[in-house]
Amino acid sequence: MTATQNDQSGRKKRAEPSAETKAAVELVRAAKEQGLSLTGPDGLLRQxxxxxxxxxxxxxxxxxxxxxxxxxxxxxxxxIRNGSRSKTVLTAALARRRSAFHATGPAPSSPKSSRSGSGACPALTKGRR
Known part of the structure; x- marks a missing residue:
């Protein structure tokens, strides 16, 4: 996210973009150069x-x-760590079928499990979005 600052003449100028913004811009640019779509089953957003x-x-x-x-x-x-299992996470974009990002869809994941079963991730509980 970029912020604005006042320069010496009182006009507002853009601050330097954050590291996250720079990384996102670079990812999108590289995806376009490689012909990778931004959305869809094999798109950048899903990956x-x-x-x-x-x-x-x-x-x-x-x-x-x-x-x-x-x-x-x-x-x-x-x-101790006890392997992983396959899980498909429904993204918020899937719930908004009419948005431009509706093709994002399920994002496969492999949540890790611990031997005692106490490492369950609350963010990935069944049916949550």
């Missing part, structure tokens, strides 16, 4: 949603268990 969800779930499991993936130092503590 980005999947990547963000997967990364967030991995970080959440790491925080929950207290150790990084493949770290054997705490593996004997009782509650």
């Amino acid at each position: 980005l949603t999947k990547t963000v969800l997967k990364t967030a779930l991995n970080e959440e499991m790491t925080e929950h268990l207290g150790y990084e993936k493949h770290d054997v130092s705490d593996a004997g503590a009782g509650n």
